[in-house]
Amino acid sequence: MTAVKYDQGADGIVTLTLDLPGRPMNVLHPDLTNPLSDAITRIAEDKNVKGVILTSGKKEFLAGADIDGVVQITDPAVAFELAEQFKKLLRRMEKLGRPVVAALNGTALGGGLELALACNYRVAINNPKTQFGLPEVKLGLLPGGGGTQRLPRLIGIQPSLPLMLEGKTLNPEKAKQAGLIHEVAADADDMFAKARAWIVANPNAVQPWDDKKFKWPGGDSKSPANAQVWAIAPSMASAKSYGNYPAITNIMSCVFEGGIVDFDTGCEVESRYFANLVTSQVSKNMIGTLWFQLNAINKGSSRPQGIEKSTVKKVGILGAGMMGAGIAYSSAKVGIEVVLLDSTQEAADKGKAYSANLLDKDIKKGRQTAEGKDAFLARIKATTSYEDLSGADLIIEAVFEDRTIKADVTKKAEAIIGKDAVFASNTSTLPISGLAEASERPKNFIGLHFFSPVDKMPLVEIIKGKKTSAETLARGFDYVQQIKKTPIVVNDSRGFYTSRCFATYPMEGMTLLAEGQHPRSIEMAGLQAGMPVGPLAVQDEVSLSLSLHVLTQTRKDYAAEGKTVAEHPGVAVVEKMCNELKRPGKKAGAGFYDYPVGGQKHLWSGLAQAFPLQAQLPQQELIDRMMFAQANEAAKCYAEGVVEAVGDTNIGSIFGWGFAPHQGGALQYINAYGLEKFVNRSKELAKKYGERFKPAAILVKMAKEGSTFNA
Secondary structure, eight states, rough: OOOOOEETTTTSEEEEEETTTTOSSSHHHHHHHHHHHHHHHHHHOOOOOEEEEEEEEESSSSSOHHHHHHHHHHHHHHHHHHHHHHHHHHHHHSSSHHHHHHHOOOOEEHHHHHHTSSSSSSEEEEEEOOOEOOOOGGGGOOTTTTTTHHHHHOOOOHHHHHHSSSSSEOOOHHHHHHHHEEEESSSHHHHHHHHHHHHOTTOOOOGGGGSTTTTOOOOTTTSHHHHHHHHHHHHHHHHHHHHOOOHHHHHHHHHHTTSSSSSHHHHHHHHHHHHHTTSSHHHHHHHIIIIIIIHHTTTTSOOOTOOOOOOOOOEEEEESSSSHHHHHOOOTTTOEEEEEEEEHHHHHHHHHHHHHHHHHHHHTTTTHHHHHHHHHHHTEEEOGGGGGTTTTTTEOOOOOSHHHHHHHHHHHHHSSOOOOEEEEEEOOSSOOHGGGGOOGGGGGGEEEEEEETTTTTTEEEEEEOOOHHHHHHHHHHHHHHHHTOOOEEEOEEEEEEETHHTHHHHHHHHHHHHHTOOOOOOOHHHHHHHHHHHHHHHHHOOHHHHOOOOOHHHHHHHTTTTTTOOTTHHHHHHHHIIISSSOOBGGGGGGGEOOOSSSSEOOOHHHHSSSSSOOOOOHHHHHHHHHHHHHHHHHHHHTTSBOOOOOOOOHHHIHHHOOOOOTTTTTHHHHEEEEEEEEHHHHHHHHHGGGGSOOHHHHHOOOHHHOOOOO
């Protein structure tokens, strides 16, 4: 069965339908590109062909490159040839001398959009779920099929750069406004009718860049307007990426250089930059984790098998603070009926108002209507009555991190809900098995740890208690996917996986501060390492007072068990900031930073007096300490079975606490660094700075065996 169906109508118009056998979506695989090449040859030799419609036999048009094949390439020459061969195919299609229309029945991303851009005209069915874009940068790559050359020549250099540098995708209406497509159609019949009509009306169509009268929209790279862009864009990109994402630099280089040469030369330039990225460690890291491992999670690799898929129709949320309000919004957004409960009606209403404020912002941006807002808010009932929880499939407790309070609301809710309902706690540190002791049905008790702000953060950490049933785990997993977030599954322990590992980052930053390292150097080291925020700034966000509360609770728990806490040296900084300096964090307007009303936050000038400067360490030493602290702790969690899958460990680190995405996650960071090198460097750091850097036993073992963390 061929992947390209060739259908020539009586009007002389050939319809080429892409339908790659054995795949749910079309991708750029030789099994597709070879028959497409044969079809183009056949058209070129047939003078009776008046035009071509290129469409898909699948739900979507074409997803892009075959990542399975791309990730295997280690030779730049092979990557260069791969890009060149595809571009030669597209150039043959562009120079057929017959009009070619892309009839886009669904999503076209990456190479799929590049194929469409090589057509003379693009018509898309107006489905808001359809997306068009060049998102290669999100995998450490660039559009290697001429995208960096066609798109700027089509819509202009300045409008095209954000689409490629940020990997933005657009629905049909937005894509039309941006100039990526020419027309939208109501349905398939309308799409094909418009495609045929355009072919008939434009028998001598030529691509803009092949027209002798072609002029760049907005000017080429040498034009005054774009010269200003090129004067500042590289430095702005560097300020954001700290050189960790070579794809950003390579994309800008392709567009700039393509803007001073002819089209075909620009395409060859692109192939060389593409080859550089395909064989880079950054792309290998990002593809391995953010493509393969993430896809496996989304397909249910961590979900118990053999249990029927479930859907939550009504959720009860206990606590309408920031977390509860965010969970309510995310649930109502997908159509779930929500009961948002708090101790006072004022608090409950305030929690519901959080959704109203977000919806108002969407209305201003044209993403929501007043009617849609009203329907959305009607799904959220703000209340103080536990009776309103009746009929809920799921309860999520999001009250203060206090066992007594949590136990109280658990008992009150369980007195109302059905026996089969799932009860979940949003705790970030307290062991689930301990919290489940307040429940009359611990097998239905689970942890669902959301991240703040809930409406933006993509991850939910699902925690299995000692008595949590497989069915309860499956139902929790299904709910997380229902609200369009990514679930990772972990076993119960103090701090679970993400909180336990995340804490090492700000703690190491605070330790460096106590040792006399300059706070600006500490913050910059975090950013240079690829973390989204410096360790002191993120500790302010989390709240020093909350960390102190968790520390106090942990000490009590250990004392009750007759144990003592092996405390991190950063703990002394938390206590000093809270108890002595009275600077508990951002919420109070005073932490490591000052937060002037209406002004920019800035490091507190009193830090120098509170933590006097000492001899300064090399910047790489600061970076290593922060990164090794996180990665080593993640390896310990994996070895202890706190987190069971490599993919969950890596994705959890990136989505949960922002571990440098270009490294591919905490365990992939160790893989790329090299197990033996990582162990040796850990020993060096342990000798200099303390036992917390001692390499996890699993790493020592793996280094001796020559093995790596494989998903």
